[in-house]
Amino acid sequence: MSEIDTWVARQRERAAHLPGAALPWLTRRRADAIARFADLGWPTSRLEAWRHTSLAFLEQQALAAPDSAAHPAATLAALRAAFDDGGHWLVFVDGQFAPTLSVIGTLPTGVTVSALSEAFNTAPDAVEAAFGTADDSASPYALNLALCGDGAFVRLARGTALEQLLHLVFIGATGAADSHLRNLIVADANSEASIVEHHVGGGATLGTVVTRVQAAQDARITHVKLQQQDAQAIHVAQIEAEQARGSHFASHSLSFGARLARNDIHTRFDGEGCETLFNGLYHVDGRRHVDHHTLIEHAMPLGTSREYYRGLVDGNARGVFAGRIIVAQDAQRTDAVQRCDNLLLSKLAEADARPELEIYADDVKCAHGATVGQIDEDALFYLRARGIDEVHARQLLTYAFAAEVIERIAHDALRKHARTALLARLPGGAMLEELL
Amino acid sequence: MLKINNLHAAVDGKAILKGLNLEVGSGEVHAIMGPNGSGKSTLAQVLAGRDTFTVTDGSVDWDGTDLLALPAEERARAGLFLAFQYPVEIPGVSNAYFLKAAVNAVRRHRGLPEYDAMDFLARVKAEMKAVGMKEEFLYRSVNEGFSGGEKKRNEVLQMALLEPRLAVLDETDSGLDIDALKIVAEGVNRLRSPERSMIVITHYQRLLDYIVPDKVHVLSQGRIVRSGGRELALELEEHGYGWIDAEGKATKTAAGARP
Numbered sequence: 001m002s003e004i005d006t007w008v009a010r011q012r013e014r015a016a017h018l019p020g021a022a023l024p025w026l027t028r029r030r031a032d033a034i035a036r037f038a039d040l041g042w043p044t045s046r047l048e049a050w051r052h053t054s055l056a057f058l059e060q061q062a063l064a065a066p067d068s069a070a071h072p073a074a075t076l077a078a079l080r081a082a083f084d085d086g087g088h089w090l091v092f093v094d095g096q097f098a099p100t101l102s103v104i105g106t107l108p109t110g111v112t113v114s115a116l117s118e119a120f121n122t123a124p125d126a127v128e129a130a131f132g133t134a135d136d137s138a139s140p141y142a143l144n145l146a147l148c149g150d151g152a153f154v155r156l157a158r159g160t161a162l163e164q165l166l167h168l169v170f171i172g173a174t175g176a177a178d179s180h181l182r183n184l185i186v187a188d189a190n191s192e193a194s195i196v197e198h199h200v201g202g203g204a205t206l207g208t209v210v211t212r213v214q215a216a217q218d219a220r221i222t223h224v225k226l227q228q229q230d231a232q233a234i235h236v237a238q239i240e241a242e243q244a245r246g247s248h249f250a251s252h253s254l255s256f257g258a259r260l261a262r263n264d265i266h267t268r269f270d271g272e273g274c275e276t277l278f279n280g281l282y283h284v285d286g287r288r289h290v291d292h293h294t295l296i297e298h299a300m301p302l303g304t305s306r307e308y309y310r311g312l313v314d315g316n317a318r319g320v321f322a323g324r325i326i327v328a329q330d331a332q333r334t335d336a337v338q339r340c341d342n343l344l345l346s347k348l349a350e351a352d353a354r355p356e357l358e359i360y361a362d363d364v365k366c367a368h369g370a371t372v373g374q375i376d377e378d379a380l381f382y383l384r385a386r387g388i389d390e391v392h393a394r395q396l397l398t399y400a401f402a403a404e405v406i407e408r409i410a411h412d413a414l415r416k417h418a419r420t421a422l423l424a425r426l427p428g429g430a431m432l433e434e435l436l
Numbered sequence: 437m438l439k440i441n442n443l444h445a446a447v448d449g450k451a452i453l454k455g456l457n458l459e460v461g462s463g464e465v466h467a468i469m470g471p472n473g474s475g476k477s478t479l480a481q482v483l484a485g486r487d488t489f490t491v492t493d494g495s496v497d498w499d500g501t502d503l504l505a506l507p508a509e510e511r512a513r514a515g516l517f518l519a520f521q522y523p524v525e526i527p528g529v530s531n532a533y534f535l536k537a538a539v540n541a542v543r544r545h546r547g548l549p550e551y552d553a554m555d556f557l558a559r560v561k562a563e564m565k566a567v568g569m570k571e572e573f574l575y576r577s578v579n580e581g582f583s584g585g586e587k588k589r590n591e592v593l594q595m596a597l598l599e600p601r602l603a604v605l606d607e608t609d610s611g612l613d614i615d616a617l618k619i620v621a622e623g624v625n626r627l628r629s630p631e632r633s634m635i636v637i638t639h640y641q642r643l644l645d646y647i648v649p650d651k652v653h654v655l656s657q658g659r660i661v662r663s664g665g666r667e668l669a670l671e672l673e674e675h676g677y678g679w680i681d682a683e684g685k686a687t688k689t690a691a692g693a694r695p
Contacts, residue, residue, distance in 0.1 A: 377488075382524040385484050386534070386594065387512035387541035396537075400528030400577075407528075 003059045008038045011146050018149040019117035025128055026120070033134035033146035040139035047138075052320040052352055053262050053291040055140065055236070058206065072171045075200055076101055079169060082417040087165040088113060090152050094172060095179025095207075097150050105164065110157030111193075113166060116182060119153035126155060130184040132212055132240070138264065140236045144208040148180040151209075156191035156219070165411060166195045170209070172202030172233065183211040187219040189244075194222040194411060202233035202258070209237040215247035217271065222250045224414060228421060229257040231288065238264045245271025245300075252409055253292065254418055255282040256425050261290045268297040269331070278307040281405035283425050284317035285345075291320040296338075298331040298361075307338040310405050311353075312398060312426075314345035322354045325368070329360040338368040343375065343401050395428035402426075437461055438503075438602060438633060443494035444658075445475075445482045452478040454658035455494070460602075463630035467644055468637045469669060470655035471677035476637045477521060479655070480606040483635075484518035485511050498602065512538075513545035515601035519591040519608050526578040531590070534578045535560055539597050563596045567623045585616035592623035603627070604635045609643040621646030641673040656680045 011034040020026045042058045043050035072093045080089065090113060091101040097115035104113055112123070119127050134142045152168045170181060185195060197211065207229070215221050221241075229235055235258040241249050255261045267276050282290040296305045311319040321340045342351035353370035375397050383393035402422055409415040423429030438460040445453040452475045460466050470476050482489050483496065485508030496503040503511060526534070539559075540550040551559065561571060567589045579587050588608055595603055605624065609617055624647050628634070636647055644652070644666065652669045654662040661680060662668060672680075 376524075378524045379526050381486055381508065382520065382526070383534075383538075384508040385486075385512055385518050385520075386538035386598070387509050387545070388537050389509045389541070390507070392537075393509075396529060397526070400526060403528045 004038055004041050007143065008034055014147065018147070020120035020127075020149065023120060023124055023128075026131070029131070029134060030146045033142045036134045036142040037139050037146060040142070043138055043140065049138065049293055049322070052318070053260070053289065055262075058234075072098065072101060072173050072201075075171050076169060079167075079198060079200070082420070083165070083167070083413045085164060085413055087167055088162075089167045089169060090115065091169045091171065092150060092181065094174075094176040095148075095150060095170075095181055108160050108162070110160040111162055112153065112155040114153050116151040116153045116184065117149060119184075123153065123155070126186060127153060127184065130186050130212055130214060131182070132210065137238060137240075140208055140262075141210055141238045141264075144180045144182060144210050144238075147178075148182040148208075148210070151182040151184070152195075154183075154185045154193070154195065156187045156193055158188040158216075159190045160188075161191065162193035165414060166193060167198060168195065169198045169200070170207070171200055172205050172207065172229065174203070176205060178206040179208075181207070181209045183209070185211070185213045185221065185223075187213070187215045187221050187247075189217040189219060191216070192220040194224070196414060197223070197225040199225070199227045199229050199235065199257070202229040202235070204230070204232035206234045207236070209235070211237070211239045213239070213241040213249060215241065215243045215249050217244045218246040219244070220248040222252070222410075224252040224409065225254065225263075226418060226421060227253075227255045227257055227261055229261075231257065231259060231286065233258045235261040237262065239266065241267035241276075243267055243269050243271065243274040243276065246273045247271070248275045250277040250279065253278075253280040254406075254421070255280070255290050255292070256421060258290075259288050263292045264294075265292065266295040266297070269300050269303040272300050273302045274300070275304045276306070277408070278305070278309070278323075279405055279408045280309040280321075281311070281402055281422070282309075282319055283312040283314075283402070283422070284319055285314035286317060287315065288317045289320075290318075291322075293322045293324075295324045295326070296336065298325070298327040298334045298336065300328075300330060301332045301334070303331060304335045305337070307336075308405060308408070309340040309353075310402055311340070311342040311351055312345060312402055313342060313349040313351045316346075316348045318349070319351045321352070321370075322356065323368075324356040325358070325366065327357075327359040327361050327364050327366065331361045332363045334361060334364040334366070336364070336366045340370045341401075342372045343398065344372060345398065392428060392431060395426060395432060399423065399426055399429075399432050437499055439497040441495050441497070443479075443482070443496065444492040445478055445489045446492050447478070447489050451492070452489070452658055453482065456655075456659055458653065458660060460633045460635060462633060463628075464650045465628065465634045465636060465647065467647075467649035467652045467669060468635060468655055468660075469639065469641070469652060469672055471680070472639070474655045475658040476639075476655055477606055480518055480521075480604045480635075480637055483511075483604055484508060484516065509541070512598070513542050515542075515599075517595050517598055517600035517603045519588075519595060519603065519605040521606040521608075521610060523579045523582075523587040523591055525580045525582075527580050529578050530574070531576055531578050532557075532560070532574040535574075535594065535597060538594065542598050560593075560597065563593055566596065566626065567592050568619050569593060584611035585613070585620075588612060588616065588620050589623070592620055596623065596627060601631065602633045602635070604637070606637050607639060608636070609638055609640065617643065618646060641669040644669045654680055
């Protein structure tokens with residue numbers, strides 16, 4: 001039996017026990033999804049979008065449950081300590097909602113924050129509308145649809161605003177070889193929220209995560225993802241946004257952990273005057289691998305998109321960025337900027353940065369640029385000529401390069417937390433603490 | 437006392453300094469003038485320890501220390517300061533952090549207590565006022581988006597904070613209008629002291645109207661070809677560098693003709 005068959009068998013075996021199994025539409029979609037996955041298999045380097053990041057190795061490799069991982073309560077306590085403003089905390093352990101760890105404060109009327117496993121019962125129609133189908137993306141996300149039983153369900157009624165951050169914490173502890181999560185964020189007109197995904201722990205598991213965002217007219221949604229999983233974890237994730245007229249969506253993706261991390265991030269402007277920010281930072285070392293594939297679809301006029309990605313690639317690691325921007329024929333007066341800059345910190349590190357612009361409209365402003373380079377020798381000498389030793393100077397310049405991305409996070413405590421997370425990854429981080 | 441003896445330096449195999457001799461006594465201000473490509477900036481960079489330049493011969497003795505044996509950061513800590521011709525922009529590093537890291541690195545080396553945040557701020561604000569820099573420049577990234585004049589003021593500010601024994605000013609006047617030039621020159625003059633030597637590198641004599649040197653040297657093709665008092669600068673102003681180049685070539689030809 002190949003590993004693909006194992007996945008199909010696993011899905012058949014789990015399907016009846018997954019949350020939402022009583023919903024006929026969901027059972028059908030899950031069956032379609034596993035059939036699609038069985039048909040496509042894991043993506044290999046033969047597919048253009050997976051050229052640098054084949055998952056074919058998963059076919060040969062049986063996944064084992066991790067033998068040790070941090071205690072979820074302790075992990076969560078450490079995380080919460082970084083945010084003294086409270087916030088709302090929805091916690092999942094090994095892919096399942098952990099109600100005893102979760103703390104949801106008082107929510108404004110019209111705002112729903114719940115686990116997807118609960119929402120299947122409490123808001124099945126809304127979940128159905130936002131859930132997504134199997135046939136619209138790559139095979140790992142079909143597998144996600146077939147196997148996911150939990151995640152966050154967030155609904156913001158017209159004109160509501162979630163003032164405090166909503167933290168979604170996904171802790172990989174012991175007891176599962178794979179986990180599949182789906183987060184649904186449905187923002188009605190004029191609503192506003194900032195949602196943070198924290199991915200921690202995870203041992204050597206495979207985790208798939210799909211986050212779907214629907215931003216109605218003039219809604220403002222900020223999504224921050226901080227991936228700090230164990231160095232053996234495999235993290236494959238998709239963020240799918242749909243934006244209506246005048247809406248604003250920001251995606252910040254900070255990818256620091258995991259052996260292999262893949263992020264597919266996509267937004268589509270379905271109305272005029274949409275704005276988006278794609279802001280990303282990745283750090284990989286050792287033999288780790290990170291891949292961001294992004295797509296911004298300017299389908300309507302007067303849209304503005306800003307995309308800034310930076311990578312720190314060390315050791316034998318590899319960082320991949322492929323950023324596609326499509327400006328449809330109708331999307332006149334589009335204003336799009338995309339940049340991806342990589343800093344190679346070792347001779348064997350490798351970075352691929354590929355911008356792809358497809359422009360069908362004629363009245364547009366589009367700029368893009370991609371670089372792969374080393375630390376600026378002029379800056380290094382300038383610091384040394386002021387008495388700062390070379391090691392410290394290199395660390396300082398490395399941090400400063402990455403910090404530009406972090407400075408775009410508007411929320412103070414979150415920005416500080418992200419800085420600390422970055423410094424913990426970098427040699428000499430403790431010495432640079434006074435930067436904070 | 438700085439003694440540069442028969443200094444030869446090359447970049448990418450191309451010889452730039454070809455036997456440069458210079459002595460600068462304590463508290464003296466020496467101007468080095470010369471046409472483009474004569475090796476002025478190379479001299480500044482070699483003294484500061486830039487390793488893109490290879491010293492192929494000669495020595496630099498600085499109060500008994502072999503300057504060339506020290507890496508750049510140790511030269512700085514020991515009291516050598518280079519005011520850059522093109523100060524580098526470092527996005528993401530605040531000027532405040534940079535200045536504090538630099539000052540404390542030097543103070544550690546000198547056995548002085550490091551400044552804490554409060555003491556440092558008080559000191560840096562006082563010095564900024566003296567060079568006419570607004571406080572906001574503390575919180576901006578190092579030199580990022582600074583105008584030419586602001587960058588040069590930032591160099592003079594660093595010099596004031598680091599209190600060097602030897603300051604090398606590499607074309608500190610370039611790109612400055614006359615008002616900015618005056619402010620920068622005042623900053624430099626304020627720092628003149630019997631314990632501090634200065635080498636002022638410039639293409640134009642106008643800077644020397646404001647920073648009056650004890651000696652003037654003319655650099656051509658990697659060597660000091662003339663030394664004199666202030667009047668030498670005025671001579672250069674009047675006649676340009678043409679005659680120096682011609683003289684340099686003539687010397688070379690004569691030397692080459694020798695059996």
